[in-house]
Amino acid sequence: MKLSERASNVSPSPTLAITAKAKAMKAEGIDVISFGAGEPDFDTPENIKSAAIKSLQAGFTKYTPSSGIDDLKAAIVDKFARDNGLEYQKNQIVVSIGAKHSLYNAVLAIVNPGDEVVIPVPYWVTYPEQVRLAGGVPVYVHTDESTGLVATAEMIERALTPRTRLLILNSPSNPTGGVYNRKQIEELANLAVSKNFYVLSDEIYEKIIYDGNKHVSIASFGPEIKKLTVTVNGFSKSYSMTGWRLGYAATEPEIAAGMSRIQDHSTSNPVSFAQKGAVEALTGPQDAMKRMVAEFDKRRSVIVRKLNEIPGATCATPGGAFYVFPNVGGLIGKTGNGKTITGSDSLADYLLEDAKVAVVPGTGFGAPSYMRLSYATNMQAIETGLDRIAESVAKLR
Numbered sequence: 001m002k003l004s005e006r007a008s009n010v011s012p013s014p015t016l017a018i019t020a021k022a023k024a025m026k027a028e029g030i031d032v033i034s035f036g037a038g039e040p041d042f043d044t045p046e047n048i049k050s051a052a053i054k055s056l057q058a059g060f061t062k063y064t065p066s067s068g069i070d071d072l073k074a075a076i077v078d079k080f081a082r083d084n085g086l087e088y089q090k091n092q093i094v095v096s097i098g099a100k101h102s103l104y105n106a107v108l109a110i111v112n113p114g115d116e117v118v119i120p121v122p123y124w125v126t127y128p129e130q131v132r133l134a135g136g137v138p139v140y141v142h143t144d145e146s147t148g149l150v151a152t153a154e155m156i157e158r159a160l161t162p163r164t165r166l167l168i169l170n171s172p173s174n175p176t177g178g179v180y181n182r183k184q185i186e187e188l189a190n191l192a193v194s195k196n197f198y199v200l201s202d203e204i205y206e207k208i209i210y211d212g213n214k215h216v217s218i219a220s221f222g223p224e225i226k227k228l229t230v231t232v233n234g235f236s237k238s239y240s241m242t243g244w245r246l247g248y249a250a251t252e253p254e255i256a257a258g259m260s261r262i263q264d265h266s267t268s269n270p271v272s273f274a275q276k277g278a279v280e281a282l283t284g285p286q287d288a289m290k291r292m293v294a295e296f297d298k299r300r301s302v303i304v305r306k307l308n309e310i311p312g313a314t315c316a317t318p319g320g321a322f323y324v325f326p327n328v329g330g331l332i333g334k335t336g337n338g339k340t341i342t343g344s345d346s347l348a349d350y351l352l353e354d355a356k357v358a359v360v361p362g363t364g365f366g367a368p369s370y371m372r373l374s375y376a377t378n379m380q381a382i383e384t385g386l387d388r389i390a391e392s393v394a395k396l397r
Helices: 005-009 014-027 046-057 070-084 099-110 126-133 153-159 182-195 223-227 253-264 272-283 287-308 344-354 379-394
Strands: 093-096 116-121 137-142 164-170 198-202 229-234 247-250 371-374
Touching: 014 344, 046 272, 070 093, 070 247, 070 272, 093 099, 093 253, 099 126, 099 164, 099 198, 099 229, 099 247, 099 253, 116 126, 116 153, 126 137, 137 153, 153 182, 164 182, 182 198, 182 223, 223 229, 247 253, 287 379, 344 371, 344 379
Parallel strands: 116 137, 116 164, 164 198, 198 229
Antiparallel strands: 093 247, 229 247
């Protein structure tokens, strides 16, 4: 018996794989420092946990509407108006089991077999796989450091064909931390309207942004682009609620209805009491999130500095999220422990073996000469881990 082509053709997530490998080594008593997981190391704020506990104690443990409870949708509507200048109704909101689920529902609702989906490179590892699962065709737009690893409207336009259905936009970006500025977003909005394609805007790192950068939602540039946009966000990153599995999307009523129908027959509703915690996340104090971002900013400075001190590696300062994406092309071709570094995959293997440090190869993000490190870990781990990497790289010849 064989698996379906759909299951056979999906690649495993390299970020989850490297994190699992590091955890397995730790379980064996090996002192591994991991820069793999895209998960804040802070606890969920107490007020959010208390709201969920209170709802549990009150017996709020039954099925809810598939697309989310009414008071959470109302809080999301208020959030979009307050933070993004976007007006939505509750029937335009779909709450799902994580932002990843929201993205997948959107792809399934918009993309037909054979449709082309434009994806800037580097990309989050899941985007191409979701497109392929829907029968779509990923079309890659390769960026470089001259544009800060973000795609310009001109670059996107060159990739368009009559089969183009959707652009996936991610700002701040995973894996690069790159932030599209207002002018870049506006030019992409104008292009989408003029060429009539949808935009799936992944804004999960919206609140984790530095240096006076301001997040801009592409749907805010007028009614025409708003009709073509599905805006996805969630609670995992900003509120350190990764295990709660809650994300949401805002879009036109017919797309929202399609996403909701898909969810009806796949997962049904998100967890009831987790949704009550999410209401508190959006409506309660935001101080814990602000403190978390301030700490990320300190870590960012340290990890960028230490990476740039390593010969053969160069690292731009990210404008958002909690990742760095250093170019390690200067290390390719070198040899250590009897093995030649042929790309970021072999470099990641070498660092895990020699330095006991886990990093994520850039190959899974479409950029084999780069690697991703998450600084969503404590400062001591960052300093010790980067010292280990530097010592290990110094052995390469």
